[in-house]
Amino acid sequence: MTEYKKFENGFEYIEVSNKSARAKIALQGAHLFHYECVGKKPLLWLSETSFFKAGKAIRGGVPICWPWFGEHKTDSSLPQHGFARNFLWELLEVNETNEYSTEVRLQLKSSAESLQLWSYRFELLLRVTVAQTLTIALTTKNCDKKAFEITSALHSYFAVANIDNVYVEGLDTTTYFDALTKENKMQRGNLYISKEVDRIYQKVHNPLTLHDQDRTVHICAEGSSSVVVWNPWIDKCATMSDMKDDAYKTMLCIETANALDDARMLTPDEEHTLTAIIS
Ligand code: TA6
Numbered sequence: 016m017t018e019y020k021k022f023e024n025g026f027e028y029i030e031v032s033n034k035s036a037r038a039k040i041a042l043q044g045a046h047l048f049h050y051e052c053v054g055k056k057p058l059l060w061l062s063e064t065s066f067f068k069a070g071k072a073i074r075g076g077v078p079i080c081w082p083w084f085g086e087h088k089t090d091s092s093l094p095q096h097g098f099a100r101n102f103l104w105e106l107l108e109v110n111e112t113n114e115y116s117t118e119v120r121l122q123l124k125s126s127a128e129s130l131q132l133w134s135y136r137f138e139l140l141l142r143v144t145v146a147q148t149l150t151i152a153l154t155t156k157n158c159d160k161k162a163f164e165i166t167s168a169l170h171s172y173f174a175v176a177n178i179d180n181v182y183v184e185g186l187d188t189t190t191y192f193d194a195l196t197k198e199n200k201m202q203r204g205n206l207y208i209s210k211e212v213d214r215i216y217q218k219v220h221n222p223l224t225l226h227d228q229d230r231t232v233h234i235c236a237e238g239s240s241s242v243v244v245w246n247p248w249i250d251k252c253a254t255m256s257d258m259k260d261d262a263y264k265t266m267l268c269i270e271t272a273n274a275l276d277d278a279r280m281l282t283p284d285e286e287h288t289l290t291a292i293i294s
Pocket of ligand 1: 085095213243268270
């Protein structure tokens with residue numbers, strides 16, 4: 016079943032439910048902000064104090080960072096994480112494949128507004144498959160006459176029971192850029208979170224496993240060899256207007272990305288798909 020809904024302030028989203036799972040996707044940013052399998056806890060974390068208003072990304076779920084990840088390389092006045100998450104996308108199709116799987120397709124095309132921010136013509140297609148496994152596929156098409164480079168991320172916020180009892184398996188011996196110290200380091204063993212973590216792991220070619228207190232979440236990627244792991248911890252969390260002070264305890268971002276050296280160059284008419292497969 017698919018329902019078209021609005022918050023009181025007119026913020027539009029669609030709610031998809033089938034025999035496997037239920038999901039909510041805002042038209043702004045094609046932003047998946049809820050996903051839960053039947054009989055299980057929500058998979059994605061959503062801030063209790065998130066804004067749901069035009070032009071401000073929802074805090075939680077899976078924001079789409081595109082066509083740059085983080086701060087713009089040369090113009091810090093441009094929005095952090097690009098503009099795709101702040102623009103209104105077009106709902107193309109909801110395909111109820113069967114009772115257990117639904118595919119939602121949303122599109123964002125370059126416009127006079129986007130060309131103000133980034134001077135390339137493009138088409139973005141997001142496909143979200145709501146089933147026992149959640150699949151999120153972001154396809155970029157270069158519709159311009161010149162090549163362009165993108166960095167991007169499916170900035171997934173995962174709900175965890177208690178950050179103190181969590182670890183991420185699968186990053187052992189990979190190198191990462193520590194955005195806090197601006198240093199390159201190597202991961203030794205599993206990743207535990209006991210302070211602010213803001214890391215871009217490079218050359219990751221294997222699935223990751225998020226070990227939560229009472230569940231494990233498997234994260235596979237296609238079209239990506241970089242992973243961002245972020246938890247704001249106490250001090251940074253306290254500075255964020257759309258996160259409660261203790262929110263850091265129940266969330267962890269593990270982001271399927273094309274970041275840093277994993278940036279992607281697209282020639283005219285070329286396409287690239289960044290996919291996260293979460294189960
Ligand atoms: O993905 C990690 C990160 O780049 C952090 O540095 C932090 O800024 C986070 O994204 C959230 O960014 P946002 O712009 O959504 O507040």
